[in-house]
Amino acid sequence: MSGAAGDGSAPAARWSEAETPIATLAAALAAFNHARDWERFHTPKDLAMALSVEASELLELFLWKRDGELPPRARLEEELGDVLITLVNLARRLGVDLLAAAEAKLALNGERYPVALARGKASKYDQLGEEP
């Protein structure tokens, strides 16, 4: 399997959200970047820029679209993949565990947006409860 040869190409086995932990993707990315000597470019600041650029390429697919109108699925998958790849590269570079970070943020959001106040509202947490 070429992926195991250390050139950072994706493995033959099919990954899935249900079974593949992010650490598997992170390891494949580390090999990919190392084989290309790309660590030198991957400063946290540039990776944060790259993440914003990738998120914007995904956003562009929805430009001028009416609600309910969807971009081509293959384009969506490609850009979603790019965002996750860049997010994992950045988190790894910073030594942050993404799942633990999301878990902590979700707990914080639970406090900021209590069900009784936030239900059916799109307001930001610091403006919740301001309207009748």
Add this chain to the structure above:
Amino acid sequence: MSGAAGDGSAPAARWSEAETPIATLAAALAAFNHARDWERFHTPKDLAMALSVEASELLELFLWKRDGELPPRARLEEELGDVLITLVNLARRLGVDLLAAAEAKLALNGERYPVALARGKASKYDQLGEEP
């Protein structure tokens, strides 16, 4: 455990990139959003906007920083958590498997950036090999 009570708060068990699959986060988010009746706001277009906005909040932490200078770790973790949460919300809304999408994109990147050509270069794939 309050998280299991269906109000969408994070579970007590500690998640990690190495062990927790994204599907676990996705299920917690689905419960969180449902408890707040937020599905109505979560169109794919608005979630793509939200993802770009969250990536930009992360980017802002690096603004005016010199290379090597890092923002406070707690702020980084919070914004990285936000990006992953929004990315998972969007992928779930679109029915896209993020790990499979990243795997496919990584395979494509392997073709676009062959080691022999891309090594030590920051060029985009369509400009690789243009310079001596």
Add this chain to the structure above:
Amino acid sequence: MSGAAGDGSAPAARWSEAETPIATLAAALAAFNHARDWERFHTPKDLAMALSVEASELLELFLWKRDGELPPRARLEEELGDVLITLVNLARRLGVDLLAAAEAKLALNGERYPVALARGKASKYDQLGEEP
């Protein structure tokens, strides 16, 4: 002069920051968009998305660049032009006078960042004076 023919192409006369008011660009853009029946797509929300996408395309030019390293000038000019065009389209759609808005914001910034406190500091206004 073809630009006067109503198809929205740019006028032959050379514009400049020193002499051409933004209203001249706004009028040319209105004719350009009207000739193509594009007003139907130009909702404020989509124009705000487009502005973010254009700013991100400009940002991408700086990706992986070291400080002091500049992207090709022609690419910079093209993307800067795109940002201004989209900004003027959005402001016009909202009925906001851009110069008056910038003037008001500059006055506000003068209050938020008094010279004595802000000199040589990159901090945000709500964190000014927090450090010794």
Add this chain to the structure above:
Amino acid sequence: MSGAAGDGSAPAARWSEAETPIATLAAALAAFNHARDWERFHTPKDLAMALSVEASELLELFLWKRDGELPPRARLEEELGDVLITLVNLARRLGVDLLAAAEAKLALNGERYPVALARGKASKYDQLGEEP
């Protein structure tokens, strides 16, 4: 008038798109930044990041809004002012004339989107004419 005293605060006279050239704003910004010794932070790369961040703050105002639903006008004006201020700071730093750049881009767009092909279409120029 304090604005003339060189501290970079906005002048008392009311600016407008119809009459005030961008060069007037650029000169006020140069004085503002110089009084605060901020030129040291304003590398082209950081200003491009700042522009993307400001455009994203404007975008955030439209998040979760239905078409036709508008954010508070004062917030829109403030963010639009920020975007123009940052755009002018960046263009000045790069020595690019924004109006000339917009004029050139508008002429290019006139070629890329001929009225006969682009009328009523939201497609990108490289996909125009692909559909029946």
